[in-house]
Amino acid sequence: MxxxxxxxxxxxxxxxxxxxxxxxxxxxxxxxxxxxxxxxxxxxxxxxxxxxxxxxxxxxxxxxxxxxxxxxxxxxxxxxxxxxxxxxxxxxxxxxxxxxxxxxxxxxxxxxxxxxxxxxxxxxxxxxxxxxxxxxxxxxxxxxxxxxxxxxxxxxxxxxxxxxxxxxxxxxxxxxRMVTPNEREARWFVREHCAEAAGRRLTVDDDSLRAQGLRGALLAAHWRALSVAVTLGARGAVLARAECDDPQYTPxxxxxxxxxxxxxxxxxxxxxxxxxxxxxxxxxxxxxxxxxxxxxxxxxxxxxxWRADPRRPARAPASGAKPRRTAEITALADAVRARGGTVVAAGGCFDLLHAGHVQFLQNARRTGDMLIVCVNSDASVRRLKGEGRPLNRVADRVAVLEALGCVDAVAEFGEDTPQELLRRLRPDIWVKGGDYRVQDLPEAAQLREWNGQALVLPYVDGLSTTALALRAARVPS
Incomplete structure (x- = not known):
């Protein structure tokens, strides 16, 4: 109400x-x-x-x-x-x-x-x-x-x-009712106002959840506040009350x-x-x-x-801590190149990830020092493959790709080809799987703009998303 x-x-x-x-x-x-x-x-x-x-x-x-x-x-x-x-x-x-x-x-x-x-x-x-x-x-x-x-x-x-x-x-x-300092502010307030109460129970550089809860409890007592929520950025928040040893942690x-x-x-x-x-x-x-x-x-x-309904459940967390935003992926690629490394990018729909995909991506990663997978959006897959595809939505496809140890980052693109995305990433090597010829790849000419190279690596014979989908359709339920 x-x-x-x-x-x-x-x-x-x-x-x-x-x-x-x-x-x-x-x-x-x-x-x-x-x-x-x-x-x-x-x-x-x-x-x-x-x-x-x-x-x-x-x-x-x-x-x-x-x-x-x-x-x-x-x-x-x-x-x-x-x-x-x-x-x-x-x-x-x-x-x-x-x-x-x-x-x-x-x-x-x-x-x-x-x-x-x-x-x-x-x-x-x-x-x-x-x-x-x-x-x-x-x-x-x-x-x-x-x-x-x-x-x-x-x-x-x-x-x-x-x-x-x-x-x-x-x-x-x-x-x-509530005070909402961030982690850095909570440290400062405790140091300025609660140093004696903290005593030997808390060190300045302790960033454990126990320490965050203790800071919140000390500040709640000092400010005579009902509660203190210490926000921890990507780690979430800790809610504490004065004289309370069981703070609530929200990831x-x-x-x-x-x-x-x-x-x-x-x-x-x-x-x-x-x-x-x-x-x-x-x-x-x-x-x-x-x-x-x-x-x-x-x-x-x-x-x-900006609008959001805070009572609507949030989407599932990403697997691991691999970057998805183009700016972050680009920064990571620049750091690899600065160390003299080679940045590799590979592309595809990866609708039903199978052994052929995994071997292809492992081989692609072996050609350089960082692998970025460019994955088609749902709308892009539908245009390329027809109605009924993709079988897995892009969030799920990205989560599975990120779980592979050979993949360093995943970037989604909505066009039929990832040319605009590649222009931003500027990989040293672009790898495509299948029976293509390099000269037939629309991305090959683009790679030459920054002295990049296009390669084709074969998939494992007899494995394809379409074949797997047809086989699954024939299995009695």
Whole structure:
């Protein structure tokens, strides 16, 4: 059941600016990458992103934050989704702007500028907090939470309050339902505030789950919070309570490879929504962990408008820790080449993986130092093989391929041939299985663009997906 009042997000808004492009060379005057800009986008950051994510499922959300008359503040106002209402504090100065330059989806540099001081809250802000059904404090250490500390203390005594803390910000008010530091922040807070209580029970470099639970319990006692959820990135989260020796560990059950920027906001927003609907802290952490993992794995360019249903089960985790994102595979291939190694790519549908496929891939791996398998998407297989194919969906085919020791990475492509994918991967050797001739491969000419080589390796005679499927169809059920 939804809370009686709106979900109110209190905190510091930033303007996030991402400049993306490719970096294929170094500058002639300094050993720094030259990024050829392909796109540029802005979105609300900090408390603004948390509010947008909280409103993504149609929930009524009010954002209490400090905005001014500067260009960045006006941009944030225009970018907030319709489901977010503003209750503004005055801002003395300019809104902070955080600019990231990314090459191949990886940050190269971050530039920060601007900053101001929140003024005194007015009647509209006080009214928003008085009518709140739940509160999320997204504290980025720039003064908004501090300006409203007394009102937040009163709110924590009557409704669910989640506090996402920052080392430069205020400590949570007593009585909050949940505090959500990440692992690095939890270490810092314990070192600054709980060092004596930690004593010999905890070392700074201990990253075991036991240690994370102990940090959470120490902080819950220090902050007088009902619970502390320490988020661990790809490892999941630990939920702890003061004076409690059995913390709850929630692993990530979805593929969480991707851009982690904003994952903490997604976690905190989801947890607040679950608590607002009457959920327990344990339920909130379970669903928030799934939502944050799905958020990181998403390729959504406009993350302020990202949507997910945290109560829908996440997809199964990938087998092993092999990369799937093209940017990560490319980075791994570049590292192999930098060491003087040879990068091999092989392609196919691999619908029913059989001994012929395995021998082919093992032989392909022997020709170099890294094997990338380019696998056709479901739509691509259907176009090539006809209705009824594939027999196995691409997620299952990828999982089986990743389980092979000879395969270092798997990349999916949706076209009939992987030429566009190969242009990004730039393998040294392209291997195809079957009775092709090299000159008949559409990829062969492309490989020559970067001095690559195309090879054909035979499959094992008498084995094929079609033959196996026909044989299985004849077996009585």
């Amino acid at each position: 939804r809370g009686r009042g709106p979900l109110v997000v209190v905190g510091d808004v930033l303007l996030d600016r991402d400049i993306t492009g490719r970096a294929d060379r170094l500058a002639p005057d300094a050993p720094v990458p030259v990024v050829e800009v392909a796109s540029e986008r802005c979105r609300p950051g900090g408390a603004g992103l948390a509010a947008a994510l909280a409103a993504a499922d149609g929930r009524e959300v009010v954002l209490v934050t400090a905005l001014g008359d500067d260009e960045a503040s006006e941009t944030v106002r225009s970018l907030l989704p319709p489901g977010v209402r503003l209750a503004e504090l005055p801002l003395d100065g300019s809104l902070p702007v955080k600019s990231r330059v990314l090459a191949g989806e990886r940050p190269v540099i971050r530039l920060d500028r601007g900053g101001g001081t929140p003024g005194a809250p007015g009647a509209r802000v006080r009214e928003a907090l008085a009518e709140a059904g739940s509160v999320l404090v997204a504290d980025y250490g720039r003064g908004t939470a501090r300006a409203l500390r007394a009102a937040l203390g009163r709110a924590a005594r009557r409704l669910p309050v989640v506090w996402d803390p920052h080392p430069r910000g205020d400590q949570p008010v007593p009585g909050v 990530v059950t979805a593929d969480s490879e991707g851009d982690p920027c904003g994952a903490g906001d997604c976690f905190a927003a989801t947890a607040t929504a679950v608590l607002a609907d009457g959920g327990l802290p344990s339920e909130a952490v379970d669903l928030a962990t799934e939502a944050a993992a799905a958020f990181v794995a998403s390729d959504c360019a406009d993350r302020a408008n």
